[in-house]
Amino acid sequence: MPPEAGRAAAVSLAAVGLWASGLVPGHITALLFFLLGMLLAVAPASVVFSGFHSAALWLVFGGLILGAGIRETGLGERLARSIAGRFDGAYWRVAAGMVAMGLALAFLMPSTMGRVVLLLPVVLSLADVLGYEAGSRGRTGMVIAVAMGTFIPAFSILPANVPNVVLAGALESLYGVPPVYGSYLLLHFPVVGVMKAVAIVLVVWLLFRDRPTKQAVMPSAGSMSWSERRLAVILAVAVGLWVTDFLHHISPAWISLGAGLFCLLPRIGVLSVAAFDSKVNYPSMLYVAGIVSLGAVVAESGLGDILAEGLLSATAVAPGETVHNFIALTAANAVIGLATTLPGIPAVMTPLAENIATATGLPLMTVVMIEVLGYSSVILPYQAPPLVVAVQLGGVTMADMTRAVLALLLVTVFLLLPLDFLWWRAMGYLP
Numbered sequence: 145m146p147p148e149a150g151r152a153a154a155v156s157l158a159a160v161g162l163w164a165s166g167l168v169p170g171h172i173t174a175l176l177f178f179l180l181g182m183l184l185a186v187a188p189a190s191v192v193f194s195g196f197h198s199a200a201l202w203l204v205f206g207g208l209i210l211g212a213g214i215r216e217t218g219l220g221e222r223l224a225r226s227i228a229g230r231f232d233g234a235y236w237r238v239a240a241g242m243v244a245m246g247l248a249l250a251f252l253m254p255s256t257m258g259r260v261v262l263l264l265p266v267v268l269s270l271a272d273v274l275g276y277e278a279g280s281r282g283r284t285g286m287v288i289a290v291a292m293g294t295f296i297p298a299f300s301i302l303p304a305n306v307p308n309v310v311l312a313g314a315l316e317s318l319y320g321v322p323p324v325y326g327s328y329l330l331l332h333f334p335v336v337g338v339m340k341a342v343a344i345v346l347v348v349w350l351l352f353r354d355r356p357t358k359q360a361v362m363p364s365a366g367s368m369s370w371s372e373r374r375l376a377v378i379l380a381v382a383v384g385l386w387v388t389d390f391l392h393h394i395s396p397a398w399i400s401l402g403a404g405l406f407c408l409l410p411r412i413g414v415l416s417v418a419a420f421d422s423k424v425n426y427p428s429m430l431y432v433a434g435i436v437s438l439g440a441v442v443a444e445s446g447l448g449d450i451l452a453e454g455l456l457s458a459t460a461v462a463p464g465e466t467v468h469n470f471i472a473l474t475a476a477n478a479v480i481g482l483a484t485t486l487p488g489i490p491a492v493m494t495p496l497a498e499n500i501a502t503a504t505g506l507p508l509m510t511v512v513m514i515e516v517l518g519y520s521s522v523i524l525p526y527q528a529p530p531l532v533v534a535v536q537l538g539g540v541t542m543a544d545m546t547r548a549v550l551a552l553l554l555v556t557v558f559l560l561l562p563l564d565f566l567w568w569r570a571m572g573y574l575p
Contacts, residue, residue, distance in 0.1 A: 146446065149447045152441050152442060152444075156447070158177075159176070160483075160524075169427065170542065174434025177438065178193065187441045195435065198436045199395050200529055203257045203401070204400075206399075207257070207404070207533070209404030209405075209420070210403055211265040212407075217369065217371045221273065236345065242286050243292070245263065246259065246289075246292075247298065249294055251301060252387050253386045255386055258400065261533070263294060282355070284540045284541075285349075287539070292548065292549075297340045299336055300328075300332035300333040300337035306486075307519045308516070310490045311490035318497075330571070336516065340556070351544075382399055427536075428533070436485075448484045448492040449492060451483050452492050460472070461503050478518040481523065481527050482524065482527065486519045489518060521561075522549050524549060
């Protein structure tokens with residue numbers, strides 16, 4: 145291993161360990177990662193600090209402003225009251241409603257970060273209306289359900305998140321074979337989409353089921369204030385631009401930042417300077433920047449390629465060993481994500497797909513599609529920036545999110561992956 149990759153591995157492992165364990169706050173770990181990255185020269189400064197000029201950071205910043213505005217104006221509470229009747233009752237209904245709402249929005253809005261930023265303020269207000277107070281298990285479960293529900297099953301919808309887009313671009317540029325939306329949906333949605341959504345509901349119900357700590361309050365909404373109307377217009381324009389990004393090609397990050405800016409402008413804005421200072425969670429931006437920079441450092445140092453090639457050589461894949469090859473490739477893709485984070489998996493693994501296809505005897509498209517099973521099997525939350533953002537915006541602990549992610553991983557390994565194998569064989573992707 146080259147010295148640069150060795151230093152990158154040491155710094156990355158330290159950061160991953162601290163993020164995963166939660167021994168220190170996430171933003172402090174991010175600062176430590178930046179410091180060690182520069183002191184040990186693991187990569188150029190432009191790479192070590194690349195998270196600060198990433199679209200993800202500015203999407204989150206805009207989302208923090210929008211979330212503060214939604215809470216400050218009371219619009220979130222109004223929206224929550226309007227839908228609360230559909231979710232009142234047994235906790236499994238609450239969990240199912242959160243997951244269904246998140247997954248439905250994935251068909252309309254391609255940006256996972258955008259969906260998380262839009263949904264969480266409403267979900268927090270809904271938790272208040274239903275009687276789940278801050279810090280309660282029920283409130284934590286609602287946040288985790290909507291975050292996981294709009295992120296993980298959406299891997300079955302081609303344009304619905306960043307790893308899928310990276311995969312599609314790499315597949316077309318390297319092999320001249322763009323994935324087809326309908327074929328991709330048919331292959332992945334029954335298990336990765338529907339069954340995994342059901343599994344998320346089950347996990348949230350088992351881990352976080354709760355009774356309201358106070359009586360659900362659903363007073364009449366009354367008329368909208370002027371600030372609520374202004375914010376509603378800003379949100380409507382932002383959502384419209386998010387949904388139609390395939391037409392105008394404006395990044396969801398700049399739409400989010402623009403909407404946040406309008407919330408701060410004098411006269412037409414809805415958030416005062418004092419509210420901006422007190423309600424916007426700046427440490428979460430350091431956290432997100434650190435997560436994004438980690439993936440960039442791993443890619444720049446060549447560590448991702450070294451790990452991928454080492455893992456593949458250790459899996460002992462061979463032609464004719466269909467079950468072994470399926471399990472080994474899925475596991476290799478999932479484990480690589482611990483170093484590269486999820487968007488890095490297709491970037492690292494797709495260029496190796498042709499050699500893997502030759503070594504296994506599997507079709508090229510099958511090898512590439514197995515990447516989806518790998519990066520949809522999240523092992524720890526830090527791999528997935530949308531889950532990290534949900535932790536920050538939703539006020540839940542990384543420990544709770546980790547419990548939910550690990551529980552879902554167990555269901556995936558022992559139930560969903562075998563179902564995937566059978567479905568893929570029925571679809572002709574596996575011999």
